[in-house]
Amino acid sequence: MLALEGRRVRLMSIAPGTAYNLQPYVRDRYIGALAGLGVGVTHHARLAGVDEDTAYFEQTTTGEAILAEGTDIVVLALGHRSVDGLLMELEGLDVELHTIGDALAARTAEEPCWRG
Numbered sequence: 001m002l003a004l005e006g007r008r009v010r011l012m013s014i015a016p017g018t019a020y021n022l023q024p025y026v027r028d029r030y031i032g033a034l035a036g037l038g039v040g041v042t043h044h045a046r047l048a049g050v051d052e053d054t055a056y057f058e059q060t061t062t063g064e065a066i067l068a069e070g071t072d073i074v075v076l077a078l079g080h081r082s083v084d085g086l087l088m089e090l091e092g093l094d095v096e097l098h099t100i101g102d103a104l105a106a107r108t109a110e111e112p113c114w115r116g
Helices: 024-036 085-090 110-115
Strands: 010-012 040-042 045-050 054-059 065-069
Touching (some): 010 065
Antiparallel strands (some): 054 065
């Protein structure tokens, strides 16, 4: 959405590649879509901190600092475990339940982007 609004967007990922866990034929389609929107990508980047206009990352293979200066918005996707506590609480009720998103399966930061 941010890129569609005309904002400059850069995907900073700790993964060694964009959409690393997706099938290649799916991954390539999305990488092309990101490129078409002008979204930049930096791999092996671990968030280290933020201030009012800069996001700081560590390059995970070299330990070098990566500065994303002029940053207005930082969107985080964190965690590697499914969080489904509410589902467990609701299962005893007589209601239809649908498990979606990270409650169903924890994903990388890129994967929710593909689903909108």
